[in-house]
Amino acid sequence: KQEVTQIPAALSVPEGENLVLNCSFTDSAIYNLQWFRQDPGKGLTSLLLIQSSQREQTSGRLNASLDKSSGRSTLYIAASQPGDSATYLCAVLTGANNLFFGTGTRLTVIP
Amino acid sequence: GAVVSQHPSRVICKSGTSVKIECRSLDFQATTMFWYRQFPKQSLMLMATSNEGSKATYEQGVEKDKFLINHASLTLSTLTVTSAHPEDSSFYICSARTPGQANTEAFFGQGTRLTVV
Numbered sequence: 001k002q003e004v005t006q007i008p009a010a011l012s013v014p015e016g017e018n019l020v021l022n023c024s025f026t027d028s029a030i031y032n033l034q035w036f037r038q039d040p041g042k043g044l045t046s047l048l049l050i051q052s053s054q055r056e057q058t059s060g061r062l063n064a065s066l067d068k069s070s071g072r073s074t075l076y077i078a079a080s081q082p083g084d085s086a087t088y089l090c091a092v093l094t095g096a097n098n099l100f101f102g103t104g105t106r107l108t109v110i111p
Numbered sequence: 112g113a114v115v116s117q118h119p120s121r122v123i124c125k126s127g128t129s130v131k132i133e134c135r136s137l138d139f140q141a142t143t144m145f146w147y148r149q150f151p152k153q154s155l156m157l158m159a160t161s162n163e164g165s166k167a168t169y170e171q172g173v174e175k176d177k178f179l180i181n182h183a184s185l186t187l188s189t190l191t192v193t194s195a196h197p198e199d200s201s202f203y204i205c206s207a208r209t210p211g212q213a214n215t216e217a218f219f220g221q222g223t224r225l226t227v228v
Contacts, residue, residue, distance in 0.1 A: 004154075034217060043117065043204055044155075044219035089154070091217075099145070099206070099217055101154040 002027045002094055006102035013080055014110050021075040021105045023090035028068050031093040035064050035075050038087045038104070047088075048075070080109045113139050113209050117220025124195055124227055132190045132223045134205030140185035141207035146178075149202040149222075158203075161188040195227040 003026045013019050023033070032051045036044040048057045048064040050073070056065040063076040073090055087104040094100060114137040124130050134144055142163045147155040159180055160168040167180035177199075179191040192199055204222040208215045 036219070041202075041222070041224060043221040044206075046216060046218060049216045091155075093217070098157055098160075099155075101156075103152075103154045 002030075002092060002100040004090060004092060004100050004102040006088075006090060006105050008105060009103065010106040010108075012108040012110060015080060015082060017080050017109075018076070018078050019080055019107070021077070021088050021090075021107070023073040023075070023102055025071045025073075025092045025100070027094070028071050029095060030068065031095065033064075033066055033073050033090060033092050034099070035062075035073075036089045036091065038089055040087075044089065077107075080107075082109045082111045085109050113137075113207075113216075113218045115205065115207050115218045115220045117205050117223055119223060120221055121224045122226070124225070126196055126227055127194055129191055129193045130195055130225060132192075132203055132205075132225075134188045134190070134207070134220050136186045136207045136218075139207075139209050141188075142185060142210070143208065144182060144188040145206040145217075146180065146188075146190050147204045147206065149204060155204060158190075163188075192225065195225070197227045200225055200227045 005024045007022045034049045035047045050057050050066040061078040066073045087106045089104045091099040091101045116135045118133045144161040146158045149155045158173045161180045161182040163182045169175045182188040205220045208217045
């Protein structure tokens with residue numbers, strides 16, 4: 001069964017810092033990997049989608065990489081802002097049409 | 112990106128009553144929608160896959176008679192929590208993927224916070 005792990009579970013950084021969030025998965029047979037943002041008590045906002053054939057995707061200050069063979073993905077956030085404070089979730093899509101989620105990294109950007 | 116709308120965002124109900132949650136894809140047709148549950152400080156767990164015009168597929172351990180799913184149109188799926196009990200209190204989120212191949216992007220509703228008292 002696919003297992004998705006995110007490290008660290010929580011992270012606090014001062015405003016302006018660059019940071020990296022990590023995601024690992026046990027089964028490399030995935031269709032794609034998606035990074036989401038979740039604000040407290042809210043739904044999920046899709047940030048980036050990386051297909052299994054791709055190595056990275058970029059959107060603004062966000063860059064996500066995928067190394068499928070090693071079962072790892074990173075989300076890089078440049079020049080962090082207080083508005084980036086949220087929980088970040090990664091999820092992998094398997095052939096069973098199921099998204100397996102990690103437990104998330106709770107990010108706090110301190111002004 | 113595509114928009115998935117979920118309603119209500121928050122509901123409080125008495126133990127023993129039923130609650131219906133709606134999930135709509137606003138700008139695309141979704142033949143398949145997904146229902147997730149999230150407990151505090153835990154990740155999302157898939158409950159069931161809702162298929163338009165046919166029966167839903169439930170994950171192991173999810174009671175299909177308790178969590179009734181109806182997907183009567185290409186833009187609407189509903190989840191009804193029947194005879195709700197306090198242990199059903201949770202955050203329920205629906206999802207749909209844009210049409211196309213199996214690896215399209217997933218979009219999520221705003222979630223519904225259910226509290227059973």
